[in-house]
Amino acid sequence: MTHLWLIGLGTMGENLVRNIISHDESIVVWNRSLDKVDALVAETGNTVIKADTIADLVQKTESPRNIILLVPAGKVTTEVAQELFGILSPGDAIWDLGNAHWDVTLANQAEALKHGIHWVGCGISGGSEWARLWPALMPGGEEETVKRMLPLLEKIAAKDFAGKPCVTYVGRAAAGNFVKMVHNGIEYAIMQWIAEIYDILRSTNTSQAEMKTIFEELNTGLLKSFLLDITVDILGTKDSDGTDLLEKISDIAGSKGTGGWTVEAALKLGVPVPTIAESLFARWMSGRNHQNSLWKMNNEKWIMNNGGISKIETNLLKQALKTAYLASYFQGIELILVAEKEWNWWIDIQEVLRIWQGGCIIRSEMLRVLPDFYREWSAPDAESKDIETLLQEAREIINSSMVPTPVLSSSYSYMLTRTSEKLPTNLIQAMRDSFGAHGVKRIWSDVSESFQWNS
């Protein structure tokens, strides 16, 4: 008898089952549409065992059971969970691999515990193909429960730079979902600034074939990353008539919620995540450019007539990308560190950065240097450039274009802010004191005073 079940044979579920059985494990599977289970059983033989109903799953497994849920997050997960609570035995564990909000995971954990059942909120990243091959897995919840599944998860997970599995016990309570949510927030940011570089290149009349070559060049060293890999592939993709497919794709971007939740968490915890927030707003802005034809401007007017991006400018692009990369990771990591401090979830940031090295969407060579930064609090060596030069060069590329670059610009401002010796917020403080007597502190003093700000 196996201890392993899976509910939900959608894109992710089916690929995860294929991954699990490729490691000589058997698994009992139930899906709302049973024909999908029949097809998989017919193809894979007796390693996949069909359950006709959720209750039938119980008969075909023994305690302590580990039930993987891969159904839509929210209402469906709650409904399936309610059915499970009624039939599971104490000590069984439900592993929710959906993109659940951390508050929902906390509520599900409390509800499960009333039945003696453990609820693990486990982030999974890498998309459907990587679920089949090597996902990155971020489980959080009760430590013992997570640890009993770790040997299996280590088999199916991606590998980090040192060859270790990209799975770890992320932490208590909703730590797994929270870390996965922040991962997605960082993903939003990286995707948006890659799109902005594409837009800058497009505004210089660079052909898609040339862009592909430029992105191949950008996708080296610390910038080497999954999202740049797929950008190169996308730029090389042709429609059935042999023309570039990308230019025919609608510019209205979708989003499913995790980017918004990251910003919501940042607001709740008081953590500045401007790059991530701008990337969310950029998706929401998309489509609004189609709404008012009076405001349309002639894009042709803004095309820079410099005959394409030169070699030196490609280097500038690299600096802009590094600035954005650092800003995106810094903001996400700070959000996790603050959440960990606030809620005491036992999150080890070194482990998080390690398991993001393989399998997940935000994997990049940058993750080789970031762990040292957070271990020693020394600036990461962004390939022998000091931060000042990096920012100067990034600014050149951002200022050179008339296309909107909310995330590149915001990343640049974020990095400049974080590295500035002085900010203008002394004036903010003075204004607050002037109209509201909120008090100000002199530099290096803890004493709050109020002044009459009359000149």
Ligand SMILES: NC(=O)c1ccc[n+]([C@@H]2O[C@H](COP(=O)([O-])OP(=O)(O)OC[C@H]3O[C@@H](n4cnc5c(N)ncnc54)[C@H](OP(=O)(O)O)[C@@H]3O)[C@@H](O)[C@H]2O)c1
């Ligand atoms: N796709 C990704 O790249 C990705 C990455 C990470 C995490 N996730 C998370 O993984 C989960 C599954 O995603 P997916 O992409 O695999 O979704 P999907 O392809 O749409 O599959 C959804 C699955 O849930 C089942 N389902 C839907 N409504 C149901 C209901 N009312 N009762 C019982 N079962 C129901 C479906 O059954 P039928 O076959 O009968 O329709 C199907 O098996 C989601 O929570 C998502 O957030 C997805």
